[in-house]
Amino acid sequence: MTAPRLPRRVDHLRWVFLGLAVVVLVVFLLAQQQSIEVSYGQSPSASGRVAEGSADELSDATLPSVEEMTAQVAADPVVRLPGAVARWNEDRVRAAIGDTDTRILVAPPGLTEEQRKQVREVEDVTIRIIGTEVSGGLYGVTADRIAGWRAQFATHDVTDLLVTLITTLNKDPRPEDRDELVWREPTGAELDAVVADLRADRPHVAEGATLTRIPTDAARNAFPDGARYAAFPAQPYGEPLPAYGAALTEVFPGDPIVVMYGNWIEYHGPDAEEFAELAGASFYAQLGSRLSRYDYPQVNVLGAYLDQVTDIRYAGLFERPLPYQPFDPLRVALPALPWVFAVCVAAFMLLSVRSLRRSAGGLLARPGDPQRGGVRARLAGLTALAVEVSLLTDARSNPALTRGVVRLQAARDALDEGLPDRHVSGLLDEATSELDDTARTVGITSYQPDLYLRGRLS
Numbered sequence: 001m002t003a004p005r006l007p008r009r010v011d012h013l014r015w016v017f018l019g020l021a022v023v024v025l026v027v028f029l030l031a032q033q034q035s036i037e038v039s040y041g042q043s044p045s046a047s048g049r050v051a052e053g054s055a056d057e058l059s060d061a062t063l064p065s066v067e068e069m070t071a072q073v074a075a076d077p078v079v080r081l082p083g084a085v086a087r088w089n090e091d092r093v094r095a096a097i098g099d100t101d102t103r104i105l106v107a108p109p110g111l112t113e114e115q116r117k118q119v120r121e122v123e124d125v126t127i128r129i130i131g132t133e134v135s136g137g138l139y140g141v142t143a144d145r146i147a148g149w150r151a152q153f154a155t156h157d158v159t160d161l162l163v164t165l166i167t168t169l170n171k172d173p174r175p176e177d178r179d180e181l182v183w184r185e186p187t188g189a190e191l192d193a194v195v196a197d198l199r200a201d202r203p204h205v206a207e208g209a210t211l212t213r214i215p216t217d218a219a220r221n222a223f224p225d226g227a228r229y230a231a232f233p234a235q236p237y238g239e240p241l242p243a244y245g246a247a248l249t250e251v252f253p254g255d256p257i258v259v260m261y262g263n264w265i266e267y268h269g270p271d272a273e274e275f276a277e278l279a280g281a282s283f284y285a286q287l288g289s290r291l292s293r294y295d296y297p298q299v300n301v302l303g304a305y306l307d308q309v310t311d312i313r314y315a316g317l318f319e320r321p322l323p324y325q326p327f328d329p330l331r332v333a334l335p336a337l338p339w340v341f342a343v344c345v346a347a348f349m350l351l352s353v354r355s356l357r358r359s360a361g362g363l364l365a366r367p368g369d370p371q372r373g374g375v376r377a378r379l380a381g382l383t384a385l386a387v388e389v390s391l392l393t394d395a396r397s398n399p400a401l402t403r404g405v406v407r408l409q410a411a412r413d414a415l416d417e418g419l420p421d422r423h424v425s426g427l428l429d430e431a432t433s434e435l436d437d438t439a440r441t442v443g444i445t446s447y448q449p450d451l452y453l454r455g456r457l458s
Contacts, residue, residue, distance in 0.1 A: 014348050014351030015348075017345075018344070018345075018348045020344045021345050024340050027337065055296065056296070057295055057300070058110045058111070058112055059083065059109060059110030059111070059295040061082065061083040061107075061108040061111065061115075063081060063111070063118055066121045069105065069118075070122050070123045073103050073122060073123070074124060077101075077102065077104065078104045079103075079105050079106065081108060082108065083107075084106040084129070085131065085156045086129045086131070087155070087156050087158070087238075088157065088159040089157075089180065092178075093163060093166070096163045096166040096167055096172070096175075097166055098172075100170055102126045102127065102166060103124055103125050103126045103127070104128075105125045105127070105128050105129070106129045107119050107130045107131075108295075109131025109294055109295040110294050111130060111293075126169070127165060131294065132152050132153070133289065133292040134158055134165055135165075139165055139169070141161045141164050141165045141168075142161075142288060143160070143288060145177070146280055148161075149288055150181060151180065151181050153261075153262055153291060153292075154181070154234060154262050154263075155234060155237045155261075156237060159178075159180065160177045163175060164177075181241060182240040183240060183241055184240035184241065185242070187242075191247050191251075194230050194248065195251055198230070198251075203229035203230065203231065204229070204230040205231050206230075206232040206233065207233075208232070208233030209232055209260070210231075210233075210297045211231035211260065212297070213299055214229055214299075215299065215302060218302075218307055221306070221313075222309035222310045222313065223306075223309070225256075226255075226256075227255065227269075228248070228257050228258070229257075229258045229259075229260075230244055230257070230259045230260070231259075231260040231302075232244075232259075232261050232262075233261075234263070234264075235261055235262070241261065244259050245266050245267075245268035248268065249268045249272075252269075254269070254270060256268075256270060260301075260302065262298075263296065263301050265301065265302065265305045266280070267279055275312070278312065279305070279309055283304070287304060374421075375424040375425055375428060376415065378428050378453075379415070379428060381449075381453045382404075382408055382431055382435060382449060383408055383412075385447065386401065386431075388447070389401060389439060392444065393438065393441075394442075396441050397438050397441035400434045400435075400437040401438045403434045404434030404438060407427050407434060408428075410427050411427040411428050414427060435447075436448050436449055439452075
C-alpha cells in the first residue's frame with residue numbers, strides 16, 4: 001500500500017495560488033505607473049522648417065550701400081528706404097524721444113540675410129525697423145496682445161513698439177499701450193461686392209490683396225464643413241477699418257468666416273467668442289516675429305493659420321470625437337486584478353490551514369478517523385493493537401502479525417533516525433494492512449485497525 005497523493009497535490013496547488021497572487025500584484029503596481037495622455041489624435045497640419053526664400057517670403061527690394069545709408073542717417077533722424085511699410089503716430093513717438101538724439105532707419109520687409117546684415121552695419125542708428133520688426137541696441141520689441149498684433153499686421157502700425165523701445169533705451173517710464181485702431185461699418189457697395197463672391201462659393205479677393213487661392217487641404221482639415229473667405233490688402237495707417245467680419249456674420253449666420261487684412265487674420269462665426277482670440281493669439285505668438293520681417297504672400301499666411309486652427313481642433317476645442325483606439329486588455333482587466341489577488345490569497349490561506357491540520361499530528365486528529373492522526377500517535381496505537389492480538393493468533397495468523405510487527409519496528413527506527421513523516425506513514429500503512437489481515441484471520445472484527453483505533457480515540 002502506498003501513501004495517498006492528494007495531500008501532495010494540495011500542497012503544490014497552494015503554492016501555485018501564492019505565485020499567481022504575487023504576479024497579479026506586480027502587474028497591478030506596474031500599471032499604476034503608466035502615464036495618461038489625453039489626445040484627440042495626431043493633427044494632420046503641415047509643419048517643419050524650410051529654407052529661406054522657398055516660401056516666397058523675400059521681396060525684390062534693393063538697398064543703397066552701407067556708406068550711402070550711413071550718410072542718410074547722419075543727415076536725417078528718420079530714414080525711410082524704398083519699399084518700407086512701417087508707420088507710427090509721430091506725436092507719440094516724438095514725445096517719447098524728447099530731446100535725445102534718436103536716429104531711426106526703416107527698411108522694407110522681405111530682405112535676405114545678407115541685406116539684413118547690411119542694415120545692421122549702418123553706423124549711428126538708434127533704432128532699426130525691418131518690415132515691422134523693431135530693434136535697437138541689444139533690445140528687440142514684439143507685440144504680445146491681440147490689439148498689438150492687429151495694428152502691426154493689418155495697418156503696419158509700430159507705434160507701441162517704438163515707444164516701448166525708446167523709453168527703454170532712455171530708461172524712462174514706459175507708458176501704457178494704446179489700441180488706436182478705429183472700426184467702421186462697411187458701405188453697402190463694399191459689402192455687396194464681398195457678399196456676391198461668397199454667395200457664389202468663391203473667396204472674395206479685394207484689389208491689392210495677394211491671395212491667389214485657398215489652401216485646399218489645410219482648409220478641409222481646419223473647417224470640415226467649409227468656410228467663407230475674404231481677403232483685403234493691409235489697410236492705410238490712421239484710417240478706420242471696415243468691419244467686414246461682423247457684417248458678414250449677419251448675412252451668413254452659422255458659417256465660419258475668415259477675413260484677412262494684410263497679414264492679419266480674423267475668425268467670425270460659430271464658437272467665435274471662445275475660439276477667435278485663442279487661434280489668433282497662438283498663431284501670432286508663434287509666427288509674429290517672422291511675419292514682421294518677411295514679405296509672405298497671403299496664401300502662405302492663410303495656410304499656416306488654417307494649420308493652427310487644425311491643431312486646436314485636434315486638441316478637442318470643438319468636442320471632436322475620439323479616434324478609434326485599439327482594444328487594451330490590461331486596461332479592461334485592471335479593475336478586476338485586486339479581486340483576483342484577494343481570491344488567490346484566500347485560496348492560499350485556506351489550503352495552508354488544511355496543510356497545517358494534517359501535519360499537526362494527533363493533537364489535530366479528528367475523533368473517529370484515526371488514520372488522520374500524527375505518525376507517533378498511529379505508531380503507538382498500532383503497537384498496542386499488535387500486542388493485544390498476539391495473544392490470540394495461531395499458525396494461520398502469525399505470519400501476517402509478524403510482518404505487521406516488522407513494519408512497526410521499521411517505522412519506530414525511522415522516527416528515531418529523523419526520517420520524513422511521509423516515509424514513516426508509508427510503513428504504518430503497510431503495518432495497518434498486515435494487522436487488518438491478522439484480525440480477519442483470527443475472526444475478531446474489533447481488532448481491525450480502523451475499528452480498534454477509533455474505539456481508543458472515541
